[in-house]
Amino acid sequence: MTTRRAEALLLDMDGLLVDSEPLWFTIEQAFCRARGFEWTEADAVTCLGRGLRATIAEMGERFGFPLDLDRDTAWVMDRFIEQVGELVLKPGAEALLDAAEEQQVGLSLASSSHRRLVGAVVERFGLRARLGSIVTGEDVQHLKPAPDIFLRAAAELGVPAARCAVLEDSLAGATAGRAAGAIVIAVPEGAAAGRGFEDVADVCVEDLFAAGRWLGLLR
Structure with a gap:
């Protein structure tokens, strides 16, 4: 499998990191x-x-x-x-977060959701200490598919967007990642799969384990 290294991961929340x-x-x-x-x-x-x-x-x-x-x-x-x-993390989420931490790859949660919702999920899974940045829909002027959330997340981590990987399950999010100039990994499921991701994503994979392997973080 061809791999692409990234200095930071910009992670969507709902449907990507969390099975919500x-x-x-x-x-x-x-x-x-x-x-x-x-x-x-x-x-x-x-x-x-x-x-x-x-x-x-x-x-x-x-x-x-x-x-x-x-x-x-x-x-x-x-x-x-x-x-x-009642929520659980998506398959591969824990392994990907662990690998990124071990290999000193920056982590940002970049979600269009309201700050209160993001905060509730972050607390539910004890994610705050693992993240170098949290950007919500209330922190930017334009939501996905505009690139604002990912550009801000990259800036807060101090990593150029072009050296970040955006991981997304939605077409709007993948489009935002492409507009930000980042590497884009689409992890769609269900009815969202096959809905134009090939036009905006560098790769489309079945789960976060596969995303981690493509990034060279997991074996």
């Missing part, structure tokens, strides 16, 4: 059903990586029901945080 997309879908579906509409997995895939507020706005636009974005975003966040203890 099923929980997100369940909560989003309940939110729509309470208003008489059905939110499907295909609907959810179109919003991957864009942040919760954008997802809720998309629901209102698609189905035509009234929204209070501040109130509704807070409601969905509260439901997620109530259940954060």
Whole structure:
């Protein structure tokens, strides 16, 4: 396997590092059903990586029901945080984090999610001490697919974006990584797989174990 070394890893959170997309879908579906509409997995895939507020706005636009974005975003966040203890890391996440630490590769969590959500997940898995940087959707002007989150994450680590590897499960995130000038590793699953990643990713792999091998961090 061809490998590419990187000085730092810029990691998405939901669906990449943490197996949270099923929980997100369940909560989003309940939110729509309470208003008489059905939110499907295909609907959810179109919003991957864009942040919760954008997802809720998309629901209102698609189905035509009234929204209070501040109130509704807070409601969905509260439901997620109530259940954060049920989440698990994705296969290969622990091994990849361990290998990066051992080989002195920088680590940043770079998520479009709100700071409160990211904080809850970071605390759930004890990640804070392992990360050199945490960048959330509230820390930048433009969310993915704009490159802002990854450019800021690289800057906070003190590593040029071109020498960083972005790991993403969403097309919006992979597009952001490409726009930032980073190496892009796509790790999509389910309905997201095969949705244009070949245009923006250097490689598309099945899990974080494979991503680590491609980066030369895991055997």
